[in-house]
Amino acid sequence: MNATRVSYTLDSTLESVNKAEETATQIATKSGFDEDEAQRISMAVREATVNAVLHGNAYDPKKRVTIAYETTPGSLVISIRDEGKGLETADIPDPLAPENLLKQSGRGIFLIRAFMDEVRFRNLEPGTEITLIKHVHGEARDGKEASK
Amino acid sequence: MTMKASTRNVDQITVVDLSGRITLGEGSVVLRDTVRNLVGQGNKKILLNLGDVNYIDSSGIGELVSAFTSVRNQGGELKLLNLTKKVHDLLQITKLYTVFDVKDDEAAAIKSFKA
Numbered sequence: 001m002n003a004t005r006v007s008y009t010l011d012s013t014l015e016s017v018n019k020a021e022e023t024a025t026q027i028a029t030k031s032g033f034d035e036d037e038a039q040r041i042s043m044a045v046r047e048a049t050v051n052a053v054l055h056g057n058a059y060d061p062k063k064r065v066t067i068a069y070e071t072t073p074g075s076l077v078i079s080i081r082d083e084g085k086g087l088e089t090a091d092i093p094d095p096l097a098p099e100n101l102l103k104q105s106g107r108g109i110f111l112i113r114a115f116m117d118e119v120r121f122r123n124l125e126p127g128t129e130i131t132l133i134k135h136v137h138g139e140a141r142d143g144k145e146a147s148k
Numbered sequence: 149m150t151m152k153a154s155t156r157n158v159d160q161i162t163v164v165d166l167s168g169r170i171t172l173g174e175g176s177v178v179l180r181d182t183v184r185n186l187v188g189q190g191n192k193k194i195l196l197n198l199g200d201v202n203y204i205d206s207s208g209i210g211e212l213v214s215a216f217t218s219v220r221n222q223g224g225e226l227k228l229l230n231l232t233k234k235v236h237d238l239l240q241i242t243k244l245y246t247v248f249d250v251k252d253d254e255a256a257a258i259k260s261f262k263a
Contacts, residue, residue, distance in 0.1 A: 014173045039234070047206055050172055096243050102217055104210040107242055111206055114241050 007068035010049075012057035012082075020067055021046040024078065027069045031076050032136060040115035041076065041134055047108040048080040048130050056084030056128055074136055075117075081129040089121050151175035151201075153182045161258050162191040163229075167200035170208030179208070183215040183226070192224025193261045197254070199230030204238055216248060225249075229257050 008023065010016035024045035028038035049065060057063035063083040070077040093100050095107045113119050118133035151168035164182060169175050186194055196215070204212070212228075219226040227249040231239065239245040251257035 017172065043205065046171075050205070050207070054172075101243060101247060102213055104214045105206070107206040107209055110242070111238075 003070060003072040005068060005070045007066060010065045010067065012053045012059050012061065012063050012065060014053070016065060017046060017049045017053055020049040020065075020080075023067070023069075027071065028076060028134075031071050033076070033134070037134070041078075041132075044112045044115040044132050045078055045080065047112050048078075048132060051087075051108055051130070052080050052082035052084070052128070056082030056087070058084065076134045076136070078132045079129055080132070081124065081127060083124075083127045085126065086123050087121065087128040151178045153178050155182070155186065158254075158258050161193045161195055161261050162186055163195045163197055163254070163258075165197045165200070169203040169205075170201055170211060171203065171205045172207035176207050176211040179211045179215060183219065187219060187222055187224065192219060192222055194219055194224065194226045195229050195251075195254070195257055195261075196226065197229045198232065198235055201235060202232060204235055209238060209242060209244065212248070213244065225261055227251055227257055227260070229254055 006027075008020075010019065021042045024042040025038050028041040029035075033041060045067070049067065052065045053059065057065065066081045068079045089109070092109055093106055095101070095103070095110045100106060109119075112130075112132065116132045117135045118131075120131040120133075122129040122131070151166060151170055151174065154165050156163050156165070164186070166179065170179055183194065196212075216226045229251050231250060231252075236245070239248065239250070249260070251260065
């Protein structure tokens with residue numbers, strides 16, 4: 001399978017979040033990930049898109065979210081880019097710390113890291129790009145079988 | 149699929165049957181409003197039946213935590229019933245499984261509330 005890349009530019013709305021989740025499910029499934037893995041990937045994309053829409057672009061109608069999916073024989077690479085004020089990852093509290101356990105928010109990036117193999121952040125000035133990578137672990141890498 | 153919530157009373161415990169997705173937006177709002185209304189009406193023994201909830205995101209998890217703490221702060225109890233595997237796994241990795249009182253049998257769950 002050759003590498004393929006597709007990207008979408010979305011408005012800063014909740015509808016975009018749902019659309020991103022649906023697209024991620026479709027692409028992960030098409031890439032050969034099983035149902036459970038595809039749902040984890042789509043949930044990571046959902047959480048990252050929520051961050052981009054809500055915390056990054058703050059629902060600003062003038063700002064867009066760009067999501068790119070790159071499928072290679074060995075992995076699925078997804079980048080989500082916003083046009084917001086930027087994100088300082090070092091400032092994100094640990095949601096598993098006892099003092100944070102009962103907080104209402106702050107679990108999104110933790111879940112993204114739990115569901116993906118690699119997560120990278122890049123400051124774009126302005127904006128943030130988060131790159132999510134899931135490796136294909138199965139023997140067949142032509143979209144027939146992926147990680148279990 | 150949007151989220152639906154319906155309530156019923158069993159031996160003075162309010163059982164809330166939830167179905168659909170608890171996610172940022174409508175699903176979280178439905179849960180928040182339902183619990184807020186129940187507490188406002190003096191119903192402080194609440195059993196959330198999540199048997200038909202097939203998806204929760206971080207916002208939904210936050211809403212469950214918020215419901216739990218707000219009921220507890222009013223001197224009540226909020227417990228969870230019938231978690232699907234996906235929701236169970238989410239609560240495990242976020243270390244919330246031990247925070248919530250999670251039940252898998254409704255009759256036993258009803259009896260477990262303090263008199």
